[in-house]
Amino acid sequence: MELPMTLQAALAEQLDSAQQAEVLSAAGEVSRRYRAREKKSFQIRNRAEALAYALARMPATYGAVCRALRYSLEGLGGLTQAPLSLLDVGAGTGAAAWAAAGLAELSSVTCLEYADEMRKLGESLMHGEGSPLKQAEWSRLELVSQPIGKRADLVVASYVVNEIREEDRGKVLAKLWEATGKLLLLVEPGTPEGFRVLKEARSRLLESGAHVLAPCPQEGPCPLPDGDWCHFVCRIQRTRLHKLAKEGEAPFEDEKFSYLAVSREKGNLCGARVLRHPYRGKGYVRLELCSKEGLKQQTVSKREGPLYKAAKKAVCGDLF
Known part of the structure; x- marks a missing residue:
């Protein structure tokens, strides 16, 4: 799996207009802070860091959301016949919206992101030549303290809930569910902690009247034993720019992710x-x-x- 060619071209154009050495230097620091999950210090501080983050993380986020959303839409059946409105919450530079645009016909797209430099870059990438997301709207949102204020058929929050303080997660999940017209998709790292966050979210959302679409084939307690966790893998083909940002020569990387999809109506998934x-x-x-x-x-x-x-x-x- 790889990024759409229009997005690859837009990223390359952005790098051409920046100082490549500065961006690649920033990539190492951003990657280190991201992996360490230093919540207080992991902030995108300037345009170079935003572009470094996009080069390093957009492919993996795009791939994980693509895979999770494809499985989620399988359970909606006839509900996907009409175009879907999309709300990408904590959008970063817009990877989830690009993934959704490749899988569903979108009637409208709204991306909500707090970090100014990420939001500016994401908007610029969507305005490139041939982009299917030129009409997307971008707004600034601090998810914990501010109301979302919008509603959409499809709400996606990728690599977001895990970054919220534990005491605030219930409030954030309630906001995301309130904004959901049909389908809510949460994607997190495929780690024991990422799975734990989604397992707790699953319980809260079921109590709120949601129906599980994927990956679970049932809505009872998770049958996995303690110490095990549900996660999946998508293989991402690395472009030249991706290799530079990652400082590696491998032609691909494997992104481990966990996800949860819930809907307003019961789905029609059959099988295990x-x-x-x-x-x-x-x-x-x-x-x-x-x-x-x-x-x-x-x-x-x-x-x-x-x-x-x-x-x-x-x-x-x-x-x-």
Whole structure:
């Protein structure tokens, strides 16, 4: 998976107009602070850092949201026939909105971001030639203290809730759910902490009347044992600029992510979620699944024809 060509071109154009050495120097510092999750110090302080963040993190965020949103939309069925309005909360430089634009017809797009330099850069990227998001509106929002003030069919908050202080998360989740017309998608790092945050969010949202669309195939307690966590992986192809920002030569990177999708109406998902990379033996495939009945292992043999073909194609995260 890779960024849309129009977004790649817009990022390259922004870098051409900046001091490349300054941006690449900023990339290392931004990446260090991001990985360390230094909540008090992780602030984008200038345009160079905003561009460094976009080069380093937009591909992974785009890929994770793409994958999570594709699985989420599978459960909406007929609800996606009409164009969807989108609200990207904590938008950063707009990666989630770009992902949504590639998967659904969007009637309107609103991006809400507190950091001025991130918001300015995100807006500039969407105004590039050939962009499908030229009509997107950007506004400044401090999510904890201010009301969202808008509502949309699809609300996305990617890598946001985990950054909120624990005592404020319930209030923030209530705001996000209030703003949701059809579908709310939360995406977080695929770590034990990211999963814990989403597991708590799942409980709060179910109490508020939400219905789980994905990844869970049921709305009861999570069947995973203590010490385990639900997460998935998307492989991102690195561009030349991405390699520079990451100071690496590998042609790809793997982004581990966890997600939760809830809706106003019950979805129509059928099947079980593949939780691990399938084991492909000689003439059989063994799957680790989360089903309506709980965790189970299913072995599909070559003799089972179409089911075997489906099992061979399945990857971690798919419905089976």
